[in-house]
Amino acid sequence: MENDESGQKHESGSSGFGSSEFGGDLTPPDHYDPFETSRPIPRPTDTGPIEPLLIPSNNGAELNATPLVKVPFWDRPKPKKDWYWFLGRLGSSLITLGLLMFLFVGYQLWGTGIEEAQSQNKLENRFSEIAILSSATSSTSLAPSNSEPPVTTTLAPPEPIVVNEGDPIAIIDMPTIGVTKYVVAGVQTADLKKGPGHYPGTPFPGELGNASIAGHRTTYGEPFRHLDDLNLGDPIIITDLLGRQFTYLVTNQQVVGATDSWVVATTDRNKAILTLTTCHPEFSAKQRLIISAELDLTQSDIATSPAAMYADEVVDTTTVPSTEVVTSEVAETTTVPAIIVDESNNSESADALSRGWFSDLSAIPQTLLWGLLELLVVMGAWQVAKKYRNRIIGTAVGFIPFFIVLYFVFQNVNRLLPPNL
Incomplete structure (x- = not known):
């Protein structure tokens, strides 16, 4: 039993903040890091691959860790074909379709005008x-002779x-x-x-x-x-x-x-x-x-x-x-x-x-043919990019052929619209 300043008594071993009976030092160990603040932070460098940024630990020593390496696009594993994959492909398809429709509207408003101007010339x-x-x-008038009166011939x-x-x-x-x-x-x-x-x-x-x-x-x-x-x-x-x-x-x-x-x-x-x-x-x-x-x-x-x-x-x-009255006898x-x-x-x-929509049905097979050729152009550009492991090279190779074929696709799609539109 112990007496405090007020004269009250406390049991030995009772809980009290800072009591020596806790049995040890309250300082956390060096390896205690609940928020992982000492984890290396990757940072890009100008001269080499990604290097870790080392942060000192509690005891002042720097922690060494394996740097995080960015996996190239062509070496990434194929994603699992689940619902997330399906939704991602659906979104990409809708975006591509929207861009093609935007280009078609531009062709309708300005591209066809260029064609018409050339035709007018x-x-x-x-x-x-x-x-x-x-x-x-x-x-025509025939010159008269001395013996004959003038004759006027009317052309048909x-x-x-x-x-x-x-x-x-x-x-x-x-x-x-x-x-x-x-x-x-x-x-x-x-x-x-x-x-x-x-x-x-x-x-x-x-x-x-x-x-x-x-x-x-x-x-x-x-x-x-x-x-x-x-x-x-x-x-x-x-x-x-x-x-x-x-x-x-x-x-x-x-x-x-x-x-x-x-x-x-x-x-x-x-x-x-x-x-x-x-x-x-x-x-x-x-x-x-x-x-x-x-x-x-x-x-x-x-x-x-x-x-x-x-x-x-x-x-x-x-x-x-x-x-016509003439002076000749005939x-x-x-x-x-x-x-x-x-x-x-x-x-x-x-x-x-x-005549309205789809009035020119002969344009359907030609539209499909040019569309298939457009798909082959895209696939060819992708194979080039895959071979050289560089998407920029593939885009450069397929850019001009893509828009040339797309022009003929739009021409044939336009034939399916009302002629007077």
Whole structure:
């Protein structure tokens, strides 16, 4: 029993902080390190591999440990194919798909515009060649002799120029929206890549009836992007292969369904109408935006004969007497072509207007073929990287071939989209 200062007694061996009865020194041993603060910390060096950073222990001695070595990418063990592996591969695939879609949008908005500009340059040269060949003098005068009166010979109107789909047939100018483009014959996917296309089976500009032209709104130079900015009375000027100009004035703007083919049909053969069609709204093929315009005779040349005709149309010729008064005893006769339009072209125009997604099924096998070639390019680049144990070398080898093949993949995928998009 022991007495404290207050006079109270305590049992010997009772617990008390700092009591000598604890039986030893309270200082922890040197090897006691619950938070592992003395573990070497790896640090990179400029001259060699990773070296450990030694931290002094409690007793002042430095601990030596084996340095941590970074395993090269090609020597790493294959990961276990569990759910984590599956989710990682799924995430990588989605990221890759997103990047490809981003590149495809860039191709749609800018790449197709470059293609269209190149096609327009070629059409300009071709249009000039045809215009020079088709130019002819309307009449010639023969010098009179002493014994004969002067004779005037009237030449027949120039015969229509035979064109195939994809050939230039006219120039369309819309000054209100700042668009001037060469118009091609036909409205197939390949035709509309070059510029606005004329619906086969409809009259050519300047003729009586409903001359109809289709064009892209968001791709391939987007010639009809701002058709909705045209107002009533705005001029649309068409120049044909013979150099004749026809001025149409806008009379109506409307939105119809994709299958409303009546907008390109001729309902009044006594009027010269121009109809422009494109997809609506922008970046969609759900509907069609229609611009109607009527020929202004006071500002237009007179179309005495067709400027062009499709190669697959049937042409007959008839002989009619000349209306020119001549002083000779024999009246000159001229031969004027009479064009008979194949009615089957009307259904073709209707199909072209309503054409939507996957309308060109022939693009599917070509898309798959180019896609397979793209996969082979990626696999080849990977094998090169694996051989030289350097991913930078593999990327450098496959970079250019990858984007070249990808360009053709996008071209064929684009054929599966609506032609007027």
